[in-house]
Amino acid sequence: MATTMKKRTVVICGGGLTAGLIARQLTAKNVDVLVLERGYDHTRAAEAKLPNQRDELRWATHAGLAQDWAVQTYTLRHGRNETALPVRRMEAFLPGEGMGGAANHWNGQTWRWAEYDPTLRTRLEGRYGRKAIPADMPIQDWGVTYGEMESYHDLFERLFGIAGKAGNLRGQIQAGGNPFEGPRQNEYPQPPLETTEAGVIFTRAAENLGYKPFPMAAANSPNAYTNPDGMKLGQCQYCGHCERFICEASAKGSPEVLLFPMLLKRPSFELRLRCHVLEVEYDRQAKRVRGVRYVDLMTGEEYEQPADIVVLASFTMSNTKYLLMSGIGQPYDPTNGSGVVGKNFCHQMMSGVNVFFKDRWINPFLASGASQTCVDEFNEDNFDHTGLGFFGGGYIYSNVTNGRPIASRLVPPGTPAWGSSWKQANADWYAHSFAITAHGSWYPHRENYLDLDPTYTDAYGQPLVRMTMDIRDNERRMSEYCTQRAEEIAKGTGATIVASGTPRRGPYDSRVYQTTHVTGGTIMGADPGTSVVSPHSQHWDAQNLFVVGASVYPFNAGYNPTGPLGALALRLGDDMVRYIDRPQIL
Amino acid sequence: MSTNSTDEGLLTGRRLFLRQVATLAGSASLAPKVIGAAAVAAGSAIAAPASAQPAGAPIASAPAFGYESLGPDEASFVEAMVNVMCPADNLTPNGVDCGLAVFIDRQLAGGFGTGDRLYMRGPWKQGKPQLGYQLPLTPDQFFKAGVAAANAACRGRFDKDFDQLEPADADAFLRDLAGGKISDIRVPLGQWFNELVYPLFTQACFADPMYGGNNGKVFWKMIGYPGLPATHTRDMVNFRGKPYPGAKDPKAIQDFS
Numbered sequence: 001m002a003t004t005m006k007k008r009t010v011v012i013c014g015g016g017l018t019a020g021l022i023a024r025q026l027t028a029k030n031v032d033v034l035v036l037e038r039g040y041d042h043t044r045a046a047e048a049k050l051p052n053q054r055d056e057l058r059w060a061t062h063a064g065l066a067q068d069w070a071v072q073t074y075t076l077r078h079g080r081n082e083t084a085l086p087v088r089r090m091e092a093f094l095p096g097e098g099m100g101g102a103a104n105h106w107n108g109q110t111w112r113w114a115e116y117d118p119t120l121r122t123r124l125e126g127r128y129g130r131k132a133i134p135a136d137m138p139i140q141d142w143g144v145t146y147g148e149m150e151s152y153h154d155l156f157e158r159l160f161g162i163a164g165k166a167g168n169l170r171g172q173i174q175a176g177g178n179p180f181e182g183p184r185q186n187e188y189p190q191p192p193l194e195t196t197e198a199g200v201i202f203t204r205a206a207e208n209l210g211y212k213p214f215p216m217a218a219a220n221s222p223n224a225y226t227n228p229d230g231m232k233l234g235q236c237q238y239c240g241h242c243e244r245f246i247c248e249a250s251a252k253g254s255p256e257v258l259l260f261p262m263l264l265k266r267p268s269f270e271l272r273l274r275c276h277v278l279e280v281e282y283d284r285q286a287k288r289v290r291g292v293r294y295v296d297l298m299t300g301e302e303y304e305q306p307a308d309i310v311v312l313a314s315f316t317m318s319n320t321k322y323l324l325m326s327g328i329g330q331p332y333d334p335t336n337g338s339g340v341v342g343k344n345f346c347h348q349m350m351s352g353v354n355v356f357f358k359d360r361w362i363n364p365f366l367a368s369g370a371s372q373t374c375v376d377e378f379n380e381d382n383f384d385h386t387g388l389g390f391f392g393g394g395y396i397y398s399n400v401t402n403g404r405p406i407a408s409r410l411v412p413p414g415t416p417a418w419g420s421s422w423k424q425a426n427a428d429w430y431a432h433s434f435a436i437t438a439h440g441s442w443y444p445h446r447e448n449y450l451d452l453d454p455t456y457t458d459a460y461g462q463p464l465v466r467m468t469m470d471i472r473d474n475e476r477r478m479s480e481y482c483t484q485r486a487e488e489i490a491k492g493t494g495a496t497i498v499a500s501g502t503p504r505r506g507p508y509d510s511r512v513y514q515t516t517h518v519t520g521g522t523i524m525g526a527d528p529g530t531s532v533v534s535p536h537s538q539h540w541d542a543q544n545l546f547v548v549g550a551s552v553y554p555f556n557a558g559y560n561p562t563g564p565l566g567a568l569a570l571r572l573g574d575d576m577v578r579y580i581d582r583p584q585i586l
Numbered sequence: 587m588s589t590n591s592t593d594e595g596l597l598t599g600r601r602l603f604l605r606q607v608a609t610l611a612g613s614a615s616l617a618p619k620v621i622g623a624a625a626v627a628a629g630s631a632i633a634a635p636a637s638a639q640p641a642g643a644p645i646a647s648a649p650a651f652g653y654e655s656l657g658p659d660e661a662s663f664v665e666a667m668v669n670v671m672c673p674a675d676n677l678t679p680n681g682v683d684c685g686l687a688v689f690i691d692r693q694l695a696g697g698f699g700t701g702d703r704l705y706m707r708g709p710w711k712q713g714k715p716q717l718g719y720q721l722p723l724t725p726d727q728f729f730k731a732g733v734a735a736a737n738a739a740c741r742g743r744f745d746k747d748f749d750q751l752e753p754a755d756a757d758a759f760l761r762d763l764a765g766g767k768i769s770d771i772r773v774p775l776g777q778w779f780n781e782l783v784y785p786l787f788t789q790a791c792f793a794d795p796m797y798g799g800n801n802g803k804v805f806w807k808m809i810g811y812p813g814l815p816a817t818h819t820r821d822m823v824n825f826r827g828k829p830y831p832g833a834k835d836p837k838a839i840q841d842f843s
Contacts, residue, residue: 051842054814057793061785062698073705076717085713085720088705197827239816249817363830365811366822405792405811417764418671418787419757423808427677430809431833456707509716511781 002293002302008034008270009580011292011307013277013322014314015039016101017562018548018569020259021156022311024229025573027266031580035269036294036305038276039098042246043256053241053248056404060244065105066094067315072458074317078470078507079447080334086456086464087510093347094244094516095315099273100256102315102516103562107243107369107401108219108252110162111559112153112567114380115182118142120555123381124391133391136446137474138337138344140554143526143535146182149567154186156566157217160253161225161233164188164217178214180376193222193236197362198434199373201355202398205492211375216397218370219253219562231258240402242369252369274298278460280310280326282542289328289545295460309576312522312547313569319551320450320521321465329532329541332449334468340532342450344520345467346556349440349475351483351504352399354410355495356433363431365403372397378485379558380441390477394440394558396486403430410435412497436490438482439515440504441558445472450521471506479503517561519553536586537572543585548572653688654695655726659747663733664690666749670756671787678804681790689790689799690729699726715777725782732778735770736763794839806836813837 010026012019015037023033046052047059058064067073067090075084096102116123119141124133133139156162166187167177192215195203199215206213220242221233234251242252250257263269274297281290281304291306312319323329323341332343374397376382385391402408410433411425453466471479483503490498504514525531528540533552539545548569550561575586653661668681668690678684693699701724710722721728740748740759748756762768764784766776790799792806794813800806806813810833821830 051814051839054816055794055839057789057797061789061793062703069703069705070701078714078716083711083713085711085717086705086707087717088719089703091718194822194826196822200827235819237816238818238822240818241816361825361827361829363825363827365816366818366825366830371822403811405806405809406789409792409809417784418760420673420675420677423672423675423677427808427810430811431830455709507714507716510718511716 002304004304004306007291007306007308008032009307010034010309010311010576011036011305012311012313013280013292014101014312014318015099015260015271015273016096016313016315017103017255018565019311019313020100020255020263021566021569022313022548022573022576023263023269024259025570026576027263027269029577030268031577032268033270034305034307035271036275036277036292037099037101037271037273038297039096040273041099041256042104043099048246048248050248053245054239056406059105059241060404061406063094063244065096065098065244065246067097070459073464075453075456075464075466076508076510077466077468080468084453084466084468090510091513092508092510093514093518095317099260099271100254103255104246105244106219106252106254106516106562109370109372109560110157110160110164110217110219110563112146112182112184112563113557113559114180114382115146116381117557118145118149120381127381128385134474137391138444138446138530139391140523140525140530142524142554143531144524149564149571150182150185152567152570153563154184155570156563158189159227159229159258160219160566161190161221161227162188162217162219162253163190163193163222165192165215167214176214178374178376179212180379180382188217190222190225193218193220193368193371194238195373196367196371196398196400197360198364198398198400199371201357201360201493202373202436202489205489205494206375208492209488211377211489213373213375216370216372216374218368220368220370221251221253227258229258229262231262233257236368238366238368238371240365240367240404243401276460277314277322278302278325278462280312280322280328280545282326282328284327287542289542309544309546309580311572311576312545313549316518316521316549316551317450317465319547319549321452321462323522323532323547324452324465325462328539328545331451334447334449337446340523340530342521344444344523344554345448345450345469346442346444346519346553347469347508348442348515348517348556348558349394349471349479349504350437350514351440351479351486351502352435352437353483353487353490353501354433354435354499355490355493356410356412356429356497356499357494358432358496361431362400362434363403364400364408364434367400367402369401372399372401375489378438378482388477388481390474390481392441392443392474392478392558394438394478394482396436396438396482396489399435399437405430413499436486436493438479438486439558439560440475440479440482442475442556444520444555445474448472470508471504476503476505479505515560517550517556519550519556519561522547522551523554524552525554534586536575537568538575538579538586544583546572546576653691655699656687656691656694659737660730660733661687661691662749663737663747666751666756667760667783668787668790670753670760672791673753677808679801683801684791684804685795685799685801686787686790689793689797690786692798693786693789694726694729699729700724719777719781728778729782731773732775732783735773735775735778736768739768739770739775796839803836803838806838807834810834811836814839814842
């Protein structure tokens with residue numbers, strides 16, 4: 001029998017980026033907030049301190065900061081006619097655990113999505129006609145516009161000290177920035193990171209093709225930085241230990257540096273670590289949630305935590321699971337397209353081409369997670385798709401984030417996998433090579449979705465989330481096209497060796513890392529018939545339940561997801577202050 | 587530093603002990619093996635030709651305390667394999683002397699080998715390769731089942747255990763394993779080699795030396811990875827497009843502990 005705890009105003013499930021941002025807005029107004037997080041505080045542990053922070057085997061190869069798959073994983077099948085099996089050690093994406101969540105171990109690559117992204121269906125129908133979007137691609141608008149989110153993007157960038165060069169200031173295109181960027185009110189709060197040697201090479205090749213290269217916006221702080229809350233970032237060391245690592249120099253904009261230390265001093269805030277939420281308690285008649293049930297991982301005992309408001313701020317997969325476990329909203333049914341929970345599950349499409357330079361020192365270990373140079377000409381609808389047979393695209397960039405030697409060694413095609421010539425190739429090319437990569441979108445497909453697995457359970461006895469997904473024709477064609485564009489740039493670099501491009505073809509493979517950007521399952525929209533949450537992130541079937549995170553994206557862009565995630569979370573924090581004042585459908 | 591004369595003395599002692607035992611017992615399984623014996627000779631700082639050591643390279647050290655997980659036959663297999671995959675040459679000493687067998691042993695004995703962070707609930711069923719590993723064995727158990735199956739396949743083809751093959755035959759056998767051309771009724775040997783053994787091999791070469799491989803940071807020196815502390819704020823500008831001096835003298839976790 002679970003022990004019942006004292007009722008709280010707001011209970012947030014998951015203690016990552018979005019929870020920290022929502023709590024910042026709420027506790028500034030003295031709203032009582034409790035965050036339940038399954039993991040622990042990493043900030044004083046080996047992963048956050050020299051020398052052990054620099055341990056590639058522990059944190060990168062074994063993904064020591066990611067979700068413990070022995071406790072909870074996902075099952076996978078490529079189609080409804082197959083039996084899903086559990087992914088016993090997931091490599092394709094890496095949910096986080098602990099205070100700060102996956103935003104502890106992110107690279108810091110920070111994008112606002114395109115101005116048209118929140119209204120993508122409208123955009124594509126307007127440009128290509130209503131019939132151009134395939135029937136099996138249930139892409140939809142978010143119900144919120146870029147303009148409505150802009151001030152929150154701006155706030156998120158100031159809070160996280162984002163380093164970059166504006167490409168579009170209040171409608172004026174800026175030299176050196178991304179000309180495809182949506183209009184910004186302000187320049188980035190910090191100047192761009194230093195350019196890598198790979199970026200220098202990439203810039204020239206891209207300019208020769210008529211493209212407009214620019215520095216990726218980064219949450220790796222080029223200087224010591226104090227944000228509007230008085231929270232401080234250290235200076236980036238270009239150490240090449242960002243993604244899969246916690247920054248020991250506190251130089252990566254992350255919740256455990258910028259948000260939780262501040263929140264923990266606020267009287268209306270409580271963070272309860274090592275508490276795993278099992279389900280949301282739902283009153284179907286009243287269409288309200290009563291609170292959550294969780295297990296204290298220090299004792300194994302269960303608790304009921306009543307709340308006026310519950311926020312699901314967990315990873316994409318967990319947000320969806322809570323709704324399915326708790327019976328809130330209608331599960332998606334791919335046979336007839338009805339229902340919404342689990343719908344539009346998407347990932348991303350990474351592909352590229354390796355380049356090798358006999359006489360250039362790339363020094364891949366001199367890099368940070370976002371010290372990259374990009375072109376945005378072939379992302380999403382930045383180019384004309386007429387006659388191409390697909391929608392979507394990706395940014396193309398000089399992909400040097402680290403020189404960690406277990407994983408980040410490139411050798412020319414035809415190199416044997418071991419032996420003296422393998423060693424010689426590593427010796428010859430390690431410091432002289434990099435990848436030109438396309439970071440591609442993934443648009444929804446009617447047959448790609450999440451539900452609960454009928455067979456496999458987690459350590460708490462609950463069903464695993466089942467992924468039914470594969471790389472469909474639209475994404476294959478997109479990857480083919482963007483990889484060809486990357487190859488053209490590669491051939492213009494003057495490289496000694498240009499390898500063949502490797503477009504992503506499928507089948508979807510759990511063994512190969514893509515990005516940690518899985519999206520959908522609790523998608524947002526203006527129509528309750530086709531969305532789980534409203535444009536204000538409020539659940540249509542329980543007005544005191546809010547869902548935030550990449551699970552609300554109706555599709556996945558060719559951009560990294562963190563920018564809109566931050567903007568939507570800050571906006572939700574403000575919306576919730578209004579809701580507490582006057583509870584209603586927002 | 588990981589390397590010192592005491593370690594070297596222990597190595598020599600252990601090797602001598604094993605060879606003496608083998609000689610006294612006359613046991614086939616403990617007899618010096620073709621590749622293993624070559625490894626011992628080449629790995630000794632005294633016996634190694636001068637050209638086998640890069641200038642200024644430290645003397646390779648090896649297990650001071652024996653294997654934790656591998657039994658003698660398994661150790662022979664692993665030692666023979668890492669010496670084929672990493673022969674002594676002008677870049678590094680042989681695989682055993684680089685610590686690669688010790689690394690693999692320690693990984694199998696530790697959390698990784700015993701199934702840390704690996705979902706181990708049934709029902710068990712084999713599926714498409716993209717769904718990943720689906721055997722009810724810990725990595726340590728799978729590794730050893732694979733060694734036994736590979737040795738059995740080796741006996742079928744050559745009438746010898748793997749560690750008794752000539753290096754060229756051993757190399758060809760490993761390539762056939764990687765190519766999925768060696769089959770066993772019960773053990774998926776292609777998957778075993780490509781998804782368990784080979785990653786352990788590259789990790790052994792390039793992980794921090796504190797895990798037992800990459801002795802003397804020899805692989806980091808080989809490629810020019812400078813290691814720790816990696817505080818490169820100024821280097822980023824000063825050495826953009828230029829050789830980085832620290833790459834010749836990498837530092838590892840032990841250097842800062």
